[in-house]
Amino acid sequence: MRIHSFSVLSTASILPSLASAITFDCANIRQDGYKYSLKELGGVHEIFHAEKDGDLISNTTYIMNICNVLGKKAASFEGLQCEGSRNICGFYRKKYDDGEVDDAYSFPIVGLEPMGHGAIDPVIKRLKKLDSEREGLQVELKGGWYPVGEKGKRKHKDASAVIEFECDHDKTGLEGLVETSEPTLRVREEDKGDGGDEKDGEGDGESGGDDEGKEPFDDGSRPERSLQFKSFGKADDESYVLRLNWKTRYACDDYALSRENSSGHWGFFTWLIIIFFLCAAAYLIFGSWLNYNRYGARGWDLLPHGDTIRDVPYLFQDWLKRVLNTLQGTGSRGGYSAV
Numbered sequence: 001m002r003i004h005s006f007s008v009l010s011t012a013s014i015l016p017s018l019a020s021a022i023t024f025d026c027a028n029i030r031q032d033g034y035k036y037s038l039k040e041l042g043g044v045h046e047i048f049h050a051e052k053d054g055d056l057i058s059n060t061t062y063i064m065n066i067c068n069v070l071g072k073k074a075a076s077f078e079g080l081q082c083e084g085s086r087n088i089c090g091f092y093r094k095k096y097d098d099g100e101v102d103d104a105y106s107f108p109i110v111g112l113e114p115m116g117h118g119a120i121d122p123v124i125k126r127l128k129k130l131d132s133e134r135e136g137l138q139v140e141l142k143g144g145w146y147p148v149g150e151k152g153k154r155k156h157k158d159a160s161a162v163i164e165f166e167c168d169h170d171k172t173g174l175e176g177l178v179e180t181s182e183p184t185l186r187v188r189e190e191d192k193g194d195g196g197d198e199k200d201g202e203g204d205g206e207s208g209g210d211d212e213g214k215e216p217f218d219d220g221s222r223p224e225r226s227l228q229f230k231s232f233g234k235a236d237d238e239s240y241v242l243r244l245n246w247k248t249r250y251a252c253d254d255y256a257l258s259r260e261n262s263s264g265h266w267g268f269f270t271w272l273i274i275i276f277f278l279c280a281a282a283y284l285i286f287g288s289w290l291n292y293n294r295y296g297a298r299g300w301d302l303l304p305h306g307d308t309i310r311d312v313p314y315l316f317q318d319w320l321k322r323v324l325n326t327l328q329g330t331g332s333r334g335g336y337s338a339v
């Protein structure tokens with residue numbers, strides 16, 4: 001019995017620390033004595049990066065929610081299904097110019113496995129520590145995998161994301177982003193693609209498909225967007241990394257602090273002063289009432305400690321004299337000791 005209760009106790013005390021190592025709490029980040037909350041950047045966001053190689057177009061769409069799991073709906077895209085328990089998924093499509101699909105797969109980049117196995121294992125660093133010129137947070141999140149090799153013989157390598165949240169006081173971080181929790185929008189887009197209308201339009205522009213620059217190719221970059229795709233690729237033999245840049249005021253060192261000061265600490269002191277004055281007023285009023293009723297006091301005598309209060313000016317004068325005397329005394333010690 002004793003052993004049993006002990007094990008329950010130790011499990012309970014270990015669990016919280018374990019949970020924080022497995023998941024990423026976007027609203028409560030503490031690093032080097034600073035506090036950050038990236039809660040406002042939560043929600044499902046979608047960006048894509050496309051590359052053109054001859055008549056083949058590789059397009060990877062990244063769907064993410066840094067504060068919560070994607071859920072089954074948000075984790076599906078153009079008929080590809082990623083796991084709803086993940087936070088970031090990639091959807092890779094390789095198509096020919098004419099729309100024929102050469103390859104397509106989805107892969108989890110960050111998050112836990114469907115049954116809750118695995119670990120996100122967040123590694124958080126302040127950008128100032130990496131580069132004194134920069135301000136913000138670098139957050140590494142793990143738990144995903146990337147399929148490597150030929151079709152049908154693919155092996156899973158580890159995948160993770162390194163997101164640099166860069167301090168920018170003018171940006172919330174949501175500029176240029178649309179929350180895409182509605183999969184219907186994406187399905188409609190897919191239907192449009194099947195029609196092949198867009199492909200005809202592209203063909204009209206230039207006859208030579210090889211030369212780039214003439215024909216505008218949308219690689220997915222949006223300079224006005226706060227969230228930027230940097231790269232996705234091999235980090236070492238065993239792992240792949242998605243790198244993102246996210247400009248936001250929520251990554252500024254003083255953001256949480258300044259808000260806390262204005263709403264928290266100031267409020268506390270203001271309340272303290274107000275309560276002090278209320279107490280003093282209540283004391284004087286109640287005391288006066290008591291003096292009036294009990295002793296029939298009038299005028300100065302009404303106030304509790306009326307004598308003392310009346311004497312305050314004299315006491316202050318006295319105190320001032322002493323202070324002045326002491327100050328003068330330091331100048332002419334002899335004279336003072338003679339008195």
Ligand SMILES: *[C@@H]1O[C@H](CO)[C@@H](O)[C@H](O)[C@H]1NC(C)=O
Pocket residue numbers: 047048050057059060061218219
């Ligand atoms: C890539 O996929 C996105 C959807 O995430 C789509 O809007 C875009 O048009 C695609 N780009 C190309 C070049 O196929």
